[in-house]
Amino acid sequence: MRKILLAAAAVAMMAAPAFAANYKFAVVPKAMNNPFFDVARDGCMKRAKELGNVECIYKGPIEHEPATQAQIIQDFITQKVDGLAISVADVASMTKSIDAATAAGIAVITFDADAPGSKRIAYIGTNNKDFGTALGKQLLQLRPDGGKYAMISGGPGAKNLAERVDGVREALKGSKWTEVSGSPAFCNDDPALAIQEMTDLRTATPDLGAIVPVGGWPMFAPEGYKTFVNHNKKDIDAGKFTLVVADTLKMQLELLRDGYSNALTGQRPFEMGEKAMDTLPAIKKGEKVPEVIYTGLDLVTKDNVAQLLK
DSSP states (O other): OHHHHHHHHHHHHHHSOOOOOOEEEEEEOSOTTOHHHHHHHHHHHHHHHHHSSEEEEEOOOSSSOHHHHHHHHHHHHHHTOSEEEEOOSOHHHHHHHHHHHHHTTOEEEEESSOOTTSSOSEEEEOOHHHHHHHHHHHHHHHOTTOEEEEEEESOTTOHHHHHHHHHHHHHHTTSSEEEOTTOSEEOTTOHHHHHHHHHHHHHHOTTEEEEEESSSGGGGSHHHHHHHHHHTHHHHHTTSSEEEEEOOOHHHHHHHHTTSOSEEEEOOHHHHHHHHHHHHHHHHTTOOOOSEEEOOOEEEOTTTHHHHTO
8 A cells, every 4th residue: 555655656746747947036237226227126026026936136236336246246156146137337347247157157148238248148128329319319300400419428338328429429410419528428327426417518518509318317316407407497498408318217207297308218127127037037948049139219208208107
């Protein structure tokens, strides 16, 4: 009887479906004080919960600090996580970190900001050259008469931001717009510094016709941003000063609705987080994934902002 029971148990064990492996994937943003990455985190957490066998760990530098980001990656290598999704703050330092993680057998993808010369397996996010071009075209459509313009960027070592700057310049090449000296100004993803730089650019060039932040940083400090806009409201209402800003987080859409910018070009960070959690498990299972996964753009003006706020 005992032999029969043991045999039955063995058959039952063989017949039972194997449990899927449990994976720990880390999402490492450039900076955790940037609300753009909070949205990517939310997408990651949602998809991980849906999958059930995946844990999404979200950790990065509090502020934009490439050296700290590199140390966090090293810590995850030591912890032997199953995979990493990294928004690259500095291409040179992150290429070394990515290659070290790959050598340790960890699957690595990038999101939002890429390091294409590294051993990362895939990039998920925006076509940043197209993003910059869209920003420039929005300005040109709003103000074909041209004038002087300046850009605000984040970190000088971020390839994605350099591509956006190039895209804006390409869109405005041959137009009546000319870029002023000191552009782009780099805020290192610091909202308060971005607002200060906007103020400084306007002071240095009183007839400045437009500012194009290639990331949403100034709007991520809404009260300070509104103070800047209110100070320049007369020229904005007269069509002499225009603000075309990157990203479309909820706070930014509300600011546009209330007249605090002329246009927004938005990325899709929630989708970036979701696709990261789809892509890393696929890599671990040995599946082939696309090297580049673009998540698209949203062009927003006062005419369609209500629709996006629904």
